[in-house]
Amino acid sequence: MKHLFLFFCISLLIPAVIAVGISPPQYKIEFKPGEVRTFSHTVLNSRDQPTTVRINITGGLAKYITTDTETLEVPANGAKSFSYTWHAPDDLTPGWSKANIRVLDGAAGGGGMFGIAVGVVGNLRVFRPYPEKYVEGVLIVPSVNEGEDVSYEARLSSRGEDDIEDANLEIVFQAVDGDKITTVKHGNIDIPSMEEIKIQDVLDADLFDSGMYIAMAKLDYDEVLYLNRTFNVGTYNVEIINNTDTLYAGRISPVQVDIRNLWNGELTDVYATVNINGRLHQSHEKNLKKFAEDSLTVFVDDQTLILGDVVKGTIAVHFADKMVEKKVSFKVIDKPVPETEEPETSLITTLATSTTTYLILAVILLIILNIVLLRKRK
Amino acid sequence: MPEEQANKTIITLLLLTMVVTLSGTFIVLTRLGDMSSQGLGGITGMAKSDIGYAKIFIADVLAIDVPANNDTIDFGNCTPPTTTNTNVTISSEMTEGEVNATGGGIGFGGCTGSNIPAAIVILNTGNVPAIVNVSTDALGPNVMTSTRAEIYYKTTNGAINPGCGGAGDLVANWDLFDATGTDFRACDNLTSGESSNTFYFWINLTLPNDAATTSRSNATLTFQAYNQP
Numbered sequence: 056m057k058h059l060f061l062f063f064c065i066s067l068l069i070p071a072v073i074a075v076g077i078s079p080p081q082y083k084i085e086f087k088p089g090e091v092r093t094f095s096h097t098v099l100n101s102r103d104q105p106t107t108v109r110i111n112i113t114g115g116l117a118k119y120i121t122t123d124t125e126t127l128e129v130p131a132n133g134a135k136s137f138s139y140t141w142h143a144p145d146d147l148t149p150g151w152s153k154a155n156i157r158v159l160d161g162a163a164g165g166g167g168m169f170g171i172a173v174g175v176v177g178n179l180r181v182f183r184p185y186p187e188k189y190v191e192g193v194l195i196v197p198s199v200n201e202g203e204d205v206s207y208e209a210r211l212s213s214r215g216e217d218d219i220e221d222a223n224l225e226i227v228f229q230a231v232d233g234d235k236i237t238t239v240k241h242g243n244i245d246i247p248s249m250e251e252i253k254i255q256d257v258l259d260a261d262l263f264d265s266g267m268y269i270a271m272a273k274l275d276y277d278e279v280l281y282l283n284r285t286f287n288v289g290t291y292n293v294e295i296i297n298n299t300d301t302l303y304a305g306r307i308s309p310v311q312v313d314i315r316n317l318w319n320g321e322l323t324d325v326y327a328t329v330n331i332n333g334r335l336h337q338s339h340e341k342n343l344k345k346f347a348e349d350s351l352t353v354f355v356d357d358q359t360l361i362l363g364d365v366v367k368g369t370i371a372v373h374f375a376d377k378m379v380e381k382k383v384s385f386k387v388i389d390k391p392v393p394e395t396e397e398p399e400t401s402l403i404t405t406l407a408t409s410t411t412t413y414l415i416l417a418v419i420l421l422i423i424l425n426i427v428l429l430r431k432r433k
Numbered sequence: 434m435p436e437e438q439a440n441k442t443i444i445t446l447l448l449l450t451m452v453v454t455l456s457g458t459f460i461v462l463t464r465l466g467d468m469s470s471q472g473l474g475g476i477t478g479m480a481k482s483d484i485g486y487a488k489i490f491i492a493d494v495l496a497i498d499v500p501a502n503n504d505t506i507d508f509g510n511c512t513p514p515t516t517t518n519t520n521v522t523i524s525s526e527m528t529e530g531e532v533n534a535t536g537g538g539i540g541f542g543g544c545t546g547s548n549i550p551a552a553i554v555i556l557n558t559g560n561v562p563a564i565v566n567v568s569t570d571a572l573g574p575n576v577m578t579s580t581r582a583e584i585y586y587k588t589t590n591g592a593i594n595p596g597c598g599g600a601g602d603l604v605a606n607w608d609l610f611d612a613t614g615t616d617f618r619a620c621d622n623l624t625s626g627e628s629s630n631t632f633y634f635w636i637n638l639t640l641p642n643d644a645a646t647t648s649r650s651n652a653t654l655t656f657q658a659y660n661q662p
Contacts, residue, residue: 076496076559080660099496101558159655169506169636171553174657175495 074101075108075160077175085249086183088145095138096177098158100129109159110137116154116181119144127158147183154179182214184249189215194226194272194282198346200289200319201265205258209272209282211244212251219246222276224254231267231285244276265290265317287346289319293372295381296348302331303390304362308355310336310385314372316343322374327351331368331385332359343374360387496559497623497658506551506636514642520581524637526550552589552633555656557596557623563658565623566616567634571652573610577638578645584610584638584652588619591631598622607637619656 076099084092100106108127112120122139129135139156159174192211199205207226213219222244228236239256246252265288274280297313312327327338338351351372360366364387372379506525514521527550557563573582585607590597597603602621610617620632634656 074496074498074558076494078492078494078559080493080495080559080561099494101496101498155659157657159657170651170653171499172653172655173497173499174655175497176657176659177495178660180662 073160073171073173075099075106075158075173075175076101077156077158077177080175080177081180082178083180083182084141086147086181087143090141090143092141092143093138094141094179095136096156096158097134097136098127098129099134100131102131104131105129106160109157111157111159112139112154113157114154114178115152116141116179120154120179141179141181143181147181149183149185152181152183185215187215188217188219188277189213190219190222190246190274190276190278190280192272192274192280192282194270194284196268196270196284196286198287198289198319199260199263200291201263202260204260205263205286205288207256207258207270209241209254209274210251211246211254211274211280213246213248216248218248219244219276221245222274224272224274226270226272228258228262228268228270231269236262236268244274263288265292287319289346290317291377292317293322293325293343293374293377293379295370295372295379298370298381298383300383300385301388302355302357302360302366302385304360304387305358306390308357310353310355310370312338312351312353312370312372313348314343314351315348316346319345321345325351325372325374327353328371328373329353329355329368330371331355331357331366362387362389491560493561494559495561495563495658495660496557497563497565497656498556498558499656500554500556506553508638511640513640513644516642518642520639520641522637522639525552525635526637552635553654554591555619555623555632555634557625557630557658559658560625562625562661563620563623564618564661565620565632565656565658567619568614568616568655568657569610569652570613570655572613573639576652577640579641579643581641582639582644584636586610586617586619586637587635589633589635591633594628594631596624596626596630597632598624603632616657622661623658 078097078099082094098108100108106129108129110122110124110127112122119142120139121142122137124137124139127135127137156177156179157174158177160172190211191214192209195208195210197206205228209224209226211219211224221242224241224244225238226240227238230236237258239258241254241256244252244254267285267287269283269285272282274282294315294317295312296315297311299308299310299312302308302310310329312329314325314327316322316325322343324340325343326340329336334357336353336355336357338353341349341351343349353370366385366387368383368385370381370383508523508525511523555565557565567586569584573584574580576582576584587605587607588597588603589605590603597620599622604618608617619634623632624630
């Protein structure tokens with residue numbers, strides 16, 4: 056037989072951590088034609104011995120970057136800095152461009168087929184404004200609880216070469232099922248080129264019942280920018296979304312209760328109970344983060360259930376001093392046999408157990424016989 | 434008599450001096466109290482506020498570690514299949530002595546590894562989330578000297594301190610290294626923080642029957658952490 060003595064080993068010759076870090080990992084700047092600017096990074100070595108890292112600059116902006124540092128000796132458990140210089144060209148493609156600053160740990164190499172190296176990739180990101188007018192934005196509407204005012208904030212950034220003048224912002228608030236709640240308008244909005252503004256206001260709590268809503272914003276500035284954001288108005292309650300509707304005859308039955316926290320805050324020690332034939336079965340407790348969904352499992356142990364019956368019961372979810380109930384009908388079924396169950400194995404096990412028992416009995420019988428024989432000799 | 438008069442005067446002046454000194458001290462202390470309440474206490478050396486502030490700047494750090502003792506997958510000595518045009522699959526997820534159903538190798542996929550199953554452990558030891566990619570400088574045919582040899586990988590979350598976002602951020606199915614020097618995704622969102630900063634990297638090799646018996650070359654797997662945009 057042909058033996059292939061490949062030592063398939065992924066290991067390092069040095070029994071220590073392989074580690075490298077860079078700080079800061081990123082610089083973000085705005086494009087200024089002809090600008091010459093120097094940036095520095097610190098390379099971190101958390102190993103117990105010095106290391107030599109390789110520095111490599113790649114990406115679309117690499118041709119505008121110069122550095123004298125190709126390798127760097129970093130002391131054990133220490134740090135060392137290096138710098139590079141950005142020579143901005145006269146023009147650049149509008150939007151974000153970047154250069155990757157790769158720092159590779161020079162400790163690559165292995166004791167077998169594979170070696171491992173680690174690296175970190177910092178970057179320089181340069182933003183060149185878009186021609187004419189261009190706006191980017193984000194709409195922020197935090198979830199609240201019922202009775203609390205709803206605040207909103209539109210952050211609008213002018214990313215074009217031209218100033219934004221006399222723009223109009225309209226925000227429609229509506230329930231996710233389509234019922235419109237209110238519309239707010241902000242006019243005469245000016246945003247100088249490469250600047251950001253925030254438009255904030257508060258809506259009265261009386262406008263919103265508990266539920267899920269969506270805010271849809273439209274900024275008209277010669278071009279049109281659409282933004283939207285969903286948010287919840289919470290109520291101190293839990294919703295039972297779904298539940299198991301079958302029980303097993305003569306077996307313990309897991310009843311899964313899927314629930315949703317409708318409160319804008321965490322609910323602690325939430326548990327479910329299932330009441331069948333006057334007997335109460337309880338799940339374990341869970342904490343539920345705000346507006347989160349989760350499942351509770353109640354194990355129902357009722358040997359009186361008859362196959363084919365439909366049993367009426369109640370599922371309740373308890374939290375703090377509150378309780379949410381749901382009337383349910385459970386169909387009593389036979390427990391399905393898992394596909395992986397192998398009766399042959401059980402048979403073999405049974406046979407093996409019986410054989411052992413017989414052998415033990417035989418040995419005991421022989422010992423008794425020996426004792427009887429010895430006494431008879433005396 | 435004049436001498437007695439002089440003594441009385443001296444005593445009067447002395448008492449007057451004491452009254453003026455004490456009154457002045459009282460007035461100055463009262464005014465100092467008023468000044469501090471107006472925020473002018475600083476000119477007297479008094480603290481302006483009941484609360485002291487210390488400022489500290491914590492810089493962003495992008496860093497990854499492969500801890501010692503978690504940097505090795507040792508497949509041991511491997512025996513390729515003997516039938517022509519067959520392969521054996523060797524995975525670092527297999528257990529020692531496990532027989533590969535599809536390969537025809539001996540032991541687990543024909544290898545005698547001692548620390549299987551094993552994965553490379555990658556940690557985010559910085560303070561910002563990272564995108565981690567992996568690349569290789571050699572492919573299966575180069576490493577095992579057979580055109581049918583292949584190297585696959587996949588990633589799973591750490592059993593301890595899982596930190597790679599959601600399931601979609603990992604490579605759940607074996608992915609083939611089919612190019613050198615190319616970044617293959619390993620974890621799209623490796624969070625920082627000691628309790629949630631870990632994911633595992635697994636290897637799967639396709640070892641054909643015509644793999645060379647003696648020659649082999651090394652490959653370097655490079656894990657690189659990128660800053661999230």
